[in-house]
Amino acid sequence: xxxxxxxxxxxxxxxxxxxxxxxxxxxxxxxxxxxxxxxxxxxxxxxxxxxxxxxxxxxxxxxxxxxxxxxxxxxxxxxxxxxxxxxxxxxxxxxxxxxxxxxxxxxxxxxxxxxxxxxxxxxxxxxxxxxxxxxxxxxxxxxxxxxxxxxxxxxxxxx
Amino acid sequence: xxxxxxxxxxxxxxxxxxxxxxxxxxxxxxxxxxxxxxxxxxxxxxxxxxxxxxxxxxxxxxxxxxxxxxxxxxxxxxxxxxxxxxxxxxxxxxxxxxxxxxxxxxxxxxxxxxxxxxxxxxxxxxxxxxxxxxxxxxxxxxxxx
Numbered sequence: 001x002x003x004x005x006x007x008x009x010x011x012x013x014x015x016x017x018x019x020x021x022x023x024x025x026x027x028x029x030x031x032x033x034x035x036x037x038x039x040x041x042x043x044x045x046x047x048x049x050x051x052x053x054x055x056x057x058x059x060x061x062x063x064x065x066x067x068x069x070x071x072x073x074x075x076x077x078x079x080x081x082x083x084x085x086x087x088x089x090x091x092x093x094x095x096x097x098x099x100x101x102x103x104x105x106x107x108x109x110x111x112x113x114x115x116x117x118x119x120x121x122x123x124x125x126x127x128x129x130x131x132x133x134x135x136x137x138x139x140x141x142x143x144x145x146x147x148x149x150x151x152x153x154x155x156x157x158x159x
Numbered sequence: 160x161x162x163x164x165x166x167x168x169x170x171x172x173x174x175x176x177x178x179x180x181x182x183x184x185x186x187x188x189x190x191x192x193x194x195x196x197x198x199x200x201x202x203x204x205x206x207x208x209x210x211x212x213x214x215x216x217x218x219x220x221x222x223x224x225x226x227x228x229x230x231x232x233x234x235x236x237x238x239x240x241x242x243x244x245x246x247x248x249x250x251x252x253x254x255x256x257x258x259x260x261x262x263x264x265x266x267x268x269x270x271x272x273x274x275x276x277x278x279x280x281x282x283x284x285x286x287x288x289x290x291x292x293x294x295x296x297x298x299x300x301x302x303x304x
Contacts, residue, residue, distance in 0.1 A: 105270045108287070
């Protein structure tokens with residue numbers, strides 16, 4: 001993969017651009033920008049989901065797909081693996097990254113906490129898109145307690 | 160051997176960051192004026208040094224020293240200036256200043272989407288990493304020399 005800095009700079013600009021053009025400061029407007037970012041991530045995730053997996057047989061069950069996300073997808077995009085994966089075995093998975101590359105340069109603690117969600121929206125979409133290509137419908141949300149650690153919660157939608 | 164303080168300026172003279180570790184005497188003027196004085200002086204010395212140089216210049220102005228302290232200077236092609244005052248026992252520290260620029264400023268400020276360039280750095284992470292780094296330098300001793 002190309003130099004990680006290129007993706008980081010591009011991502012930074014995407015977030016900044018969406019916020020600059022969004023003159024509606026109300027929570028409704030914020031949500032619009034977050035969902036645009038998430039949508040972008042979704043389409044990128046769908047494409048990565050097609051391109052990355054090497055063997056079909058590896059995905060025997062849902063947990064394998066999640067493991068693939070934590071290992072291969074994360075390494076391809078962020079040059080590191082996810083730090084932990086937990087599940088309640090009933091369709092909810094919590095993926096934890098203790099030093100998320102898009103947040104790691106910002107702060108180490110509480111500073112900038114309210115801005116952090118903007119930088120996670122694209123990645124939530126990325127996860128949702130990759131899962132969708134692999135046949136799993138889901139809802140992905142992210143939360144940050146203290147930078148740069150963050151958690152992505154994946155809830156599988158049973159249709 | 161010790162480090163007294165550190166200034167970081169951008170190309171327009173904005174003081175991006177200032178930290179001090181051992182400074183026994185203040186300048187007696189408000190901080191804003193002190194930064195302007197420092198920047199103006201550096202600007203003048205740089206052009207003086209290149210004009211009056213009897214040989215072709217390579218790196219340009221590197222440092223000056225007085226009977227009590229030494230001021231080290233490092234400038235990047237983008238106009239970022241790192242200025243560190245240390246005591247006299249310290250030799251050339253160009254690589255240290257370069258590290259402050261590349262591993263701290265570029266990594267934690269330029270790459271931080273929430274730090275607008277051209278303004279004083281607000282990032283706590285930058286401040287604490289810089290502090291840790293300076294304290295870990297071999298010529299920094301906790302006791303002021």
